[in-house]
Amino acid sequence: xxxxxxxxxxxxxxxxxxxxxxxxxxxxxxxxxxxxxxxxxxxxxxxxxxxxxxxxxxxxxxxxxxxxxxxxxxxxxxxxxxxxxxxxxxxxxxxxxxxxxxxxxxxxxxxxxxxxxxxxxxxxxxxxxxxxxxxxxxxxxxxxxxxxxxxxxxxxxxxxxxxxxxxxxxxxxxxxxxxxxxxxxxxxxxxxxxxxxxxxxxxxxxxxxxxxxxxxxxxxxxxxxxxxxxxxxxxxxxxxxxxxxxxxxxxxxxxxxxxxxxxxxxxxxxxxxxxxxxxxxxxxxxxxxxxxxxxxxxxxxxxxxxxxxxxxxxxxxxxxxxxxxxxxxxxxxxxxxxxxxxxxxxxxxxxxxxxxxxxxxxxxxxxxxxxxxxxxxxxxxxxxxxxxxxxxxxxxxxxxx
Numbered sequence: 001x002x003x004x005x006x007x008x009x010x011x012x013x014x015x016x017x018x019x020x021x022x023x024x025x026x027x028x029x030x031x032x033x034x035x036x037x038x039x040x041x042x043x044x045x046x047x048x049x050x051x052x053x054x055x056x057x058x059x060x061x062x063x064x065x066x067x068x069x070x071x072x073x074x075x076x077x078x079x080x081x082x083x084x085x086x087x088x089x090x091x092x093x094x095x096x097x098x099x100x101x102x103x104x105x106x107x108x109x110x111x112x113x114x115x116x117x118x119x120x121x122x123x124x125x126x127x128x129x130x131x132x133x134x135x136x137x138x139x140x141x142x143x144x145x146x147x148x149x150x151x152x153x154x155x156x157x158x159x160x161x162x163x164x165x166x167x168x169x170x171x172x173x174x175x176x177x178x179x180x181x182x183x184x185x186x187x188x189x190x191x192x193x194x195x196x197x198x199x200x201x202x203x204x205x206x207x208x209x210x211x212x213x214x215x216x217x218x219x220x221x222x223x224x225x226x227x228x229x230x231x232x233x234x235x236x237x238x239x240x241x242x243x244x245x246x247x248x249x250x251x252x253x254x255x256x257x258x259x260x261x262x263x264x265x266x267x268x269x270x271x272x273x274x275x276x277x278x279x280x281x282x283x284x285x286x287x288x289x290x291x292x293x294x295x296x297x298x299x300x301x302x303x304x305x306x307x308x309x310x311x312x313x314x315x316x317x318x319x320x321x322x323x324x325x326x327x328x329x330x331x332x333x334x335x336x337x338x339x340x341x342x343x344x345x346x347x348x349x350x351x352x353x354x355x356x357x358x359x360x361x362x363x364x365x366x367x368x369x370x371x372x373x374x375x376x377x378x379x380x381x382x383x384x385x386x387x388x389x390x391x392x393x394x395x396x397x398x399x400x401x
Contacts, residue, residue, distance in 0.1 A: 013061045016052055023049030031064060032056075037098075038064035042082065043072040050082045054089035057096070066098035070128070073104045080110055087113035091120040099124055102161070103131040111143030118157055119150040126159040130189065144174045151178030151185070158184055163191040163217070169199035176202040180209040188213060191245070192220040200227030207234030207241065214240055219273070220248040225255035232262035243271040247300070253283035260290040263297070275302040284311035288318060295322035 021029055023045045031038040045053065056062050073079070083106070090096065101114070106129065114129065151157075167175065172195050179185065195203070200223060206213070223231070228251055235241075251259075256279055263269060274287070284307045287299050298319050301307060 009059075012059065013056075016056050016059075016061060019052045020049065020056060023052070033063050035064055037066040037068065038062070039068040039070075041072045042069050042086065043076070043079070045082075047082065050085050054085045057086070057093050058089040060093060060095045062095070065096055066100075067096055068100040069104065070100050070102040071104070073106075076105065078105050078107075078110055083110055084113055087117050090117050090124070093121065094123050097123055098126040100128040101132075102128045106132045108142040108144050112146050113143075115143060115146035115150040118147075118154045122156055125156055127157060128161040130161045130163040130165065132165050144171055148174040148176075148178035151175070151182050154182065155184050159187040160185055161189040163189045163193065165193055167193040167195065167199075169196065169202075172199040172202045176206045179206055179213075182210065183212050186212055187215040189217040190221070191217045191248075195221040195223070197222075197224055197227035197230075200230040204230045204234035207231065207238045210238075211240060215243040216241060217245040219245045223249040223251065225250075225252055225258065228255040229258050232258045235259070235266070236262040238266070238268075240268060242268055244269060245273040247273045247275040247277070249277055251277040251279060251283075253280050253286070256283035256286050260286050263290070263294070266294075266297075269297055271298050271300075273300040275300045275304065277304055278306065279304040280306035281308055281311055284308075284315060288315050291315065291318050291322065298322075 017033065020032075024032070024040065028038065028040050032040070042050065042053075090099070099117075106114075111129075114127070117124065118127065151160075162175065165171070167190065172190070172193065175190070179188070190203075195218065199221075203218060207216075218231075223246070228246075228249075231246075235244075246259075251274060255277075256274065259272075259274075263272075279287075279301065284301065284304075287301060288311065291297060291299055299315065301312065301315055
């Protein structure tokens with residue numbers, strides 16, 4: 001009886017493999033059944049092909065454990081019918097661990113399907129929904145509420161990337177509501193979401209109440225010293241965070257003083273990124289004294305133009321000489337912002353050693369490269385995408401260049 005069942009399953013797998021072959025490129029087909037990671041453009045797969053693909057996922061008939069569907073709907077609206085078909089199959093899958101749906105124009109309606117995945121799937125540990133074209137901004141009840149609720153009950157997701165989605169205050173509130181009680185997520189990326197000072201109180205709540213988060217990226221969110229004071233309150237109570245990225249904000253000397261005071265008794269943080277802020281020599285002095293007294297913490301201060309060479313060199317030297325901190329070559333991701341006007345940006349990824357990160361030459365259209373922390377997943381795109389940074393947005397965004 002068991003042999004007959006195994007034979008039936010094998011035949012089903014072979015039949016579905018034959019059916020899906022005509023909908024995929026040779027490379028996609030090979031990767032799907034022979035490699036750990038498969039990248040597919042699902043917008044080019046016909047509806048019938050999506051149905052076959054969903055059945056393969058549902059029955060765990062694919063070899064790949066990491067699926068990359070990023071940029072499938074880069075230039076058009078996501079097909080919600082096909083999205084629902086795929087996500088339903090992922091609810092029952094028990095082999096896939098990493099899922100990337102970045103840059104797909106998934107708006108709040110589509111987010112409901114992902115809420116269902118993280119509520120029901122028990123094996124996915126990494127989910128990337130970044131760069132979804134300023135999608136999740138509604139203050140009314142929506143898929144974002146469902147997503148937040150699902151985060152409360154999920155027990156397996158450890159990495160979540162929601163960067164570049166214009167969450168703003170209302171969206172951040174919904175996400176944090178679910179994360180405060182989450183016991184599995186360790187790495188969270190909320191960078192470039194226009195959270196602002198008004199939304200900083202929700203970051204404070206997250207840091208105060210979450211007991212598992214170790215890495216948090218909230219860079220590029222227009223925090224001033226006012227917002228930083230709220231975040232610092234949460235930092236003072238946090239006992240798990242090891243890496244915090246506050247780069248590309250509007251932190252001044254006053255904000256630095258607030259941060260270091262909140263970290264006086266901290267025993268877990270090892271990396272603090274304060275690059276691309278508005279810190280001067282006074283703030284640099286606070287940092288220098290702080291890292292002398294807390295040798296386990298490395299503080300990045302690159303591209304704070306108001307800090308003198310003396311303090312820059314002193315901080316770099318102190319970071320390097322702290323015996324308890326090992327400065328090893330680590331692969332990091334940098335992103336390049338090209339300011340042609342206030343509406344167009346271009347991202348690229350590249351690997352560099354931590355010691356060699358620097359500002360690129362200004363001769364080519366005011367190009368600036370800045371560090372966003374190690375092992376980040378900002379995916380390559382050769383085309384420009386619109387962040388819609390116009391109108392009322394401009395007063396809330398940091399002046400990047």
